[in-house]
Amino acid sequence: MNEAVLLKYSIRGAGYGEGPAIIEDVAADLGEGGLLVLAGPSGSGKTTTLLAITGVLNNLLYGWVEGESWIAGINPLSPEGFDEIPTRIGAVLQDPDKQLAMPTPYSEVAFTLENLGYPEHVIREKTVEMLERLGLRDKMYAHVEDLSGGEKRRLTFASAVVHDPPLLLLDEPSASMDPWGIREVRGFISDWRRRGKGVLVVEHKLRYFLWDGARIQVYRGGRVVRELEAPLSRGEIRFLEEIGVDAGPPRIRRVKPPTGSSRVLEARGLVIGYGENIVARDIDLYLDRGEAVAIIGRNGAGKTTLLKTLAGGLDPLDGEVLLLGEKTFSRQRIGRVFYVPQTPDYLFVAPSLEGEVREIAGKTGKPVDWITRYIPWYGEARKTSPYRLSHGQRRWLSIIIAYSYGAPVILLDEPSSGLDLRLFRRLAGLVGKLRGEGVSFLISTHDPRVVGEMCSRAYILDRGRLREIDRYRAVELLEEEAGLSLEEA
Amino acid sequence: MRRPSTSILFIYGLAITLLAFIYRDPYSLLLISIPNAVAGIYLGYRRAKLIVVLLLLSIWGTFLNAYFLANHGQVVAVLGPLVIREGAVRATAQIGLRLLAIAGAALIFIGGAEPEQIIRDLEAELRxxxxxxxxxxxxxxxxxxxxxxxxxxxxxxxxxxxxxxxxxxxxxxxxxxxxxxxxxxxxxxxxxxxxxxxxxxxxPRYRRPRIGLVEALLLSWLALQVVLPIMAGWTM
Known part of the structure; x- marks a missing residue:
């Protein structure tokens, strides 16, 4: 095996347990400084490929893999090769909260080196150097929960590559990142490639990773259906978008604002925060019946705090919130201004979808048939645990729960996070339908697609102040901050 | 005062947990539960409020269980339709005190140990x-x-x-x-x-556990919790 080829695999089939093949006939190779992107809609087998070629599927998850995989001269499918694979790769997964295992940035980075048997003085030296390089030195003994989303993502990179592996594997690195964080991820990948390392990225937001010369394998139904190379032609972008891959620039559709609608929610001079800690002040905003409005801003700007305050989960530090024209106390808004969290799982209470629907019916008095009418896939998934539904289905269910409670206002926190383009458009369709029935939406988002395709107005929360922003400018800003421009994308 | 060694804190917590299972006498259980719970809440509450919440839930769950399965003997209280008897109170107290001792020891460990040292110290010192x-x-x-x-x-x-x-x-x-x-x-x-x-x-790289004044005090207190019930003649 040639050491210059960092990754070479040819998988005839792979699956979980003794189940059927999830992926079939996938193969690729990657050399020094190369970039390979596995793109495809959710559930097309991208992450399974990553788990299969690293040996995780057959060595850890009781799955099976038929075929070959070589990573920097090692066969990770064999137990002996799997033991050695951490010395050859750095792996960064979707959600930093699921990846960070230690309490402080220092211990998190040092953990990798300790595992690999480095001497103590080298561990100290390399850990501090890596934290310095990624701008985390000042926080090396802070608790990881006190880091921002972007800092957590940087920490996952630091702990994955502190031992200087030749190959970096990234599973949806843009997930849960704001555009500012995505720019950092892009910068890191470029830097890593310049140093002659190979990078494999699994992503459905392909447009963030389209450097010239990048190779793209398009997955669908567990197979590679097309191989492309950046830059992509218009036809290729159209093809990718049709199957659910976000490859082209965000669109700005004409979202019809409601005509002659009444005001449902209004905040005047609102000050939000926790105790003495003011997050944002002098917030004035309004929402009309049947309207969808976006709130954009960096991670940590206070978007979620604002939504929770409007929903009655937090008391405002000052100012007032009017619902249907009447001034309200926080507790009066609970359930009437319904907050749907970024992790929809928090909302579920029953062990099956059927049970969940029964619970909704019991609490709201709505007939079961009325509820299931809004869940087109209910029949096939009724016995499934809500926690085991697909990402898109869980989001869908969470919005239907909110709608079933008859809330005139639904607050969505990052509703498109983790959704491929196809699922996103279905969700946008659902929101559009509910808007037609008079429900208003206030949506916290980093996603230019949400602003451009779902909302008729936008606010930006920046440095503790909220102001209205032109929708086109909001989309442009989100693209710019991620390191793209609307034209370029 | 410096933080005690993670290994000694771990031994202390483990020993208290074992004692909580061994002791049956209410006085012995009181001896290990109240001081450890007080010290644990003082040291670890800020880091682990959730444990206190879970403890309260567990004690409530224990009471419900005892009410349905061990509600016999003399009537202790009548709350509307609920007739609470000696058996339910005794069972709740016995299990509740055990849970209190275990949660207290856990909180002492959480509050006293430096999280990033746990994996290294327990591996290196206790193997x-x-x-x-x-x-x-x-x-x-x-x-x-x-x-x-x-x-x-x-x-x-x-x-x-x-x-x-x-x-x-x-x-x-x-x-x-x-x-x-x-x-x-x-x-x-x-x-x-x-x-x-x-x-x-x-x-792991092995080393001997460090034992200074803080560790000696902690181990002495542990020894007292073992010896006192025996000296006082309380049944285990």
């Missing part, structure tokens, strides 16, 4: 298997995440019209189900990540 030391360190990493999950779930439950305080079995189920499902998913991915970061290659 515990890395799977156990990592699980402990990861549990401490999970506590703030569980706390966040708990507060999100509680708010979502309120929006859905469930009680603010979950005290009936059905309520507790609607609280624990999402909490555990989310933690389970997180644990699977954390496991994959640490394996890809070479956890199975990890080889």
């Amino acid at each position: 515990l298997p890395k799977t156990i030391t990592f699980s402990l360190a990861y549990a401490l990493r999970l506590i703030p995440l569980l706390r966040r999950d708990y507060s999100e779930i509680m708010f979502c439950r309120r929006q859905r019209g469930y009680r603010r305080i979950a005290y009936l079995p059905g309520d507790i189920k609607t609280l624990l189900l999402p909490l555990l499902s989310i933690a389970y998913q997180r644990a699977i991915w954390a496991g994959i990540t640490v394996e890809l970061r070479g956890f199975r290659k990890r080889r």
